[in-house]
Amino acid sequence: MSMPVHHLIASGPRPVAPFSHAVEVDGWVFVTGQMPTDPEAPDAPLPQGIEAQTERVIENLKVVLGGIGLGLENVTMARIYLTQFERDYAALNALWPSFFEAGKLPARTTVGVTALAVGALVEIDLVARRP
Structure with a gap:
């Protein structure tokens, strides 16, 4: 097993806590949960509503x-x-489903929580795999 590679993306959203944007090991990539903040204006108000916040998170x-x-x-x-x-x-x-190719949705778990950082309605984290 190779050592983990820690990625902090310069153009990525400003972290709201101490973390890497993603950590990669042996082709597996674990992406930290992202918030609906704007990377170009991280202190701007969040988008209104679940649809707009989900689109920003994606x-x-x-x-x-x-x-x-x-x-x-x-x-x-x-x-x-x-x-x-x-x-x-x-x-x-x-x-x-609009974010993915038809018939190729990732596995998914959705959890209700009492609160999220920055007052967000939604946070999404991912696991990805290099081809």
Whole structure:
């Protein structure tokens, strides 16, 4: 087994805690949960609503993956955290397939939580695999 490689993507979102954007070992990439902050304006207000926040989180995940030469097509597993599970779960499910090629959705777990950093409604972390 090779040693882990820790990635901090210069163009990526500003970390809200002490972590690497991603850690890679033996072709597996573990992407830290991303928030709906704007990498170009990290102190700007968050987008309003679950759809807009989810889209921003996915864009941030794409920046992190792209920074190491990967994309959403390399994602094998996603974990989604929602602060308003009962209210937002259906809207999230309606939007989720639009981010991936038809018939190629990653495995997924969605969890309701009491709170997230920066007052976000949603956070998503990923596991990806290099081809």
